Amino acid sequence: MSIIQYLEDGKTGSQPLSTNLYTELQEDILTGKLKAGQKLTEQKICNEYNVSRTPVREALRQLEMEGLIENIPNRGAFVIGFSDQDIADMYELRSSYEVLAVRWAIDRITEEEFNELEETFEFMEFYTMKNDINKMLNINMAFHQIIYNATHNRMLNQLLSSYQVYLKYCNPSNYYAPNYLADVLEEHRAIYEAFKARDAEAGALAMTRHMENSRNRKRK
Amino acid sequence: MSIIQYLEDGKTGSQPLSTNLYTELQEDILTGKLKAGQKLTEQKICNEYNVSRTPVREALRQLEMEGLIENIPNRGAFVIGFSDQDIADMYELRSSYEVLAVRWAIDRITEEEFNELEETFEFMEFYTMKNDINKMLNINMAFHQIIYNATHNRMLNQLLSSYQVYLKYCNPSNYYAPNYLADVLEEHRAIYEAFKARDAEAGALAMTRHMENSRNRKRK
DNA sequence: ATTATATGATTTGGATACAATTTTGTCAAG
DNA sequence: CTTGACAAAATTGTATCCAAATCATATAAT
Numbered sequence: 256m257s258i259i260q261y262l263e264d265g266k267t268g269s270q271p272l273s274t275n276l277y278t279e280l281q282e283d284i285l286t287g288k289l290k291a292g293q294k295l296t297e298q299k300i301c302n303e304y305n306v307s308r309t310p311v312r313e314a315l316r317q318l319e320m321e322g323l324i325e326n327i328p329n330r331g332a333f334v335i336g337f338s339d340q341d342i343a344d345m346y347e348l349r350s351s352y353e354v355l356a357v358r359w360a361i362d363r364i365t366e367e368e369f370n371e372l373e374e375t376f377e378f379m380e381f382y383t384m385k386n387d388i389n390k391m392l393n394i395n396m397a398f399h400q401i402i403y404n405a406t407h408n409r410m411l412n413q414l415l416s417s418y419q420v421y422l423k424y425c426n427p428s429n430y431y432a433p434n435y436l437a438d439v440l441e442e443h444r445a446i447y448e449a450f451k452a453r454d455a456e457a458g459a460l461a462m463t464r465h466m467e468n469s470r471n472r473k474r475k
Numbered sequence: 476m477s478i479i480q481y482l483e484d485g486k487t488g489s490q491p492l493s494t495n496l497y498t499e500l501q502e503d504i505l506t507g508k509l510k511a512g513q514k515l516t517e518q519k520i521c522n523e524y525n526v527s528r529t530p531v532r533e534a535l536r537q538l539e540m541e542g543l544i545e546n547i548p549n550r551g552a553f554v555i556g557f558s559d560q561d562i563a564d565m566y567e568l569r570s571s572y573e574v575l576a577v578r579w580a581i582d583r584i585t586e587e588e589f590n591e592l593e594e595t596f597e598f599m600e601f602y603t604m605k606n607d608i609n610k611m612l613n614i615n616m617a618f619h620q621i622i623y624n625a626t627h628n629r630m631l632n633q634l635l636s637s638y639q640v641y642l643k644y645c646n647p648s649n650y651y652a653p654n655y656l657a658d659v660l661e662e663h664r665a666i667y668e669a670f671k672a673r674d675a676e677a678g679a680l681a682m683t684r685h686m687e688n689s690r691n692r693k694r695k
Numbered sequence: 696a697t698t699a700t701a702t703g704a705t706t707t708g709g710a711t712a713c714a715a716t717t718t719t720g721t722c723a724a725g
Numbered sequence: 726c727t728t729g730a731c732a733a734a735a736t737t738g739t740a741t742c743c744a745a746a747t748c749a750t751a752t753a754a755t
Contacts, residue, residue: 296706307740309529312708316533320540322633329707329746344628351575408564413542414634516736527710532738549716549737 276306277314284323284336285424291336295324321417342425349418350466353399356415357458360405361450368405369450375401376447383440388430391439398443428472435472442468478595481617496526497534504543504556505644511556515544541637562645569638570686573619576635577678580625581670588625589670595621596667603660608650611659618663648692655692662688 280300283289300311315332318324324332337345364372375398382390396419403412429435442465449458500520503509520531535552538544544552557565584592595618602610616639623632649655662685669678 298706307738308707309532309739309741312529313532313536316536317540320537322629331707331747340627341629344630348628348630348634351571355571407560408568409542409561410564410568414568518736528737529709529711551717551737 276310277317289334291334293334295332354459354462356406357462358455360402361455361458363407364405372401383436478617481613496530497537500534509554511554513554515552574679574682576626577682578675580622581675581678583627584625592621603656
């Protein structure tokens with residue numbers, strides 16, 4: 256997915272969308288509409304979401320693989336959900352993956368990928384000046400995704416990409432804090448500069464700081 | 476799962492088992508029986524594995540979540556499989572997760588969990604003396620699993636547990652090298668001692684070495 | 696009163712049937 | 726010989742049907 260697509264599709268990462276049942280159920284678990292411990296009866300879901308049992312069962316298997324529900328044979332599916340502890344765990348894990356990803360990406364990034372990163376960073380500067388928060392959310396995702404790709408490690412890429420969904424639903428950053436966009440821009444600049452210098456240690460340090468600051472920016 | 480169960484179920488981690496379709500297909504992809512790029516037609520799988528389309532579709536969704544196949548809407552499922560690069564990636568990733576896990580586990584392990592780890596290590600010593608490789612494979616899995624649990628981080632636990640499956644199919648360790656069991660025992664002893672001393676740095680170092688040596692023990 | 700048991704209702708697991716989409720093959724036009 | 730249109734076949738997506746397992750309730754035994 257190119258940076259242009261990220262900008263143009265207009266999906267700011269905050270609306271439902273939910274193109275399929277799996278995504279809808281995932282959303283409903285992550286937002287707490289379906290509560291932990293609750294039993295998900297297939298027929299109930301059929302009625303609630305107006306689909307037949309076949310797609311329901313497929314979605315339940317997917318959610319099970321993701322760890323959002325537990326499927327007990329012949330008994331049914333039970334919501335596991337995300338506890339506050341899980342969210343904390345997720346942030347902690349994600350931080351270390353992101354740092355690892357930067358380290359590997361700086362060592363392995365291609366010329367072409369670096370140009371894409373550079374272009375994306377310039378978009379960041381532009382939309383920070385224009386103070387366009389929705390655009391920035393998309394560009395931010397693109398920036399990180401480029402790094403994931405540049406690790407050339409399929410499993411790490413897949414893992415970090417999958418976390419984007421969760422990040423959306425955990426209490427969001429305080430976008431409207433003074434200097435939010437400017438602060439974020441400078442953190443990304445540090446990361447970008449490390450890539451430019453092909454300095455993995457500097458990159459790891461910059462990403463570590465970015466992750467710490469991200470957490471501190473969370474609404475309490 | 477207790478250490479006793481690990482010992483008694485007799486599953487040495489090298490036979491098919493494959494209790495369900497998903498596991499069977501997973502195995503067939505990881506062993507290369509189903510090749511990368513190959514199209515998986517639902518009806519073909521039905522005939523091959525003697526099941527109807529409903530469980531087939533469930534399995535395909537699970538495999539997709541795992542990243543072993545790609546599901547293109549209205550087109551079908553295509554095997555992605557594990558390239559040599561993916562296996563290398565997996566080892567590299569797993570190493571850093573394991574080190575991270577030890578760090579966290581040493582800080583968070585409960586008295587009860589530590590006792591379990593201690594008991595497991597004593598089983599290791601015993602079966603090393605008896606030179607029982609099959610038992611050792613199971614105990615080894617148990618030892619690592621206890622560490623995963625002791626992180627008290629559900630996502631990291633889930634992630635590392637899921638890798639156990641892949642490890643089984645990537646070219647196996649050279650179990651019959653001289654001193655294999657003795658070497659492995661000493662590496663685990665270092666890890667265990669770090670837990671006993673509640674020394675996270677020593678644990679991380681010991682696990683790093685264990686991971687390096689594991690890789691070097693691979694058959695070429 | 697509590698526990699056991701039996702029976703009917705509900706629910707899951709799996710197979711089949713039908714609809715929508717894609718692929719394949721044929722044949723004619725350029 | 727290639728290209729395009731179109732129909733037939735194959736394949737995916739969804740709905741429904743049947744069997745097996747589980748759950749709930751009522752009744753009987755201790």
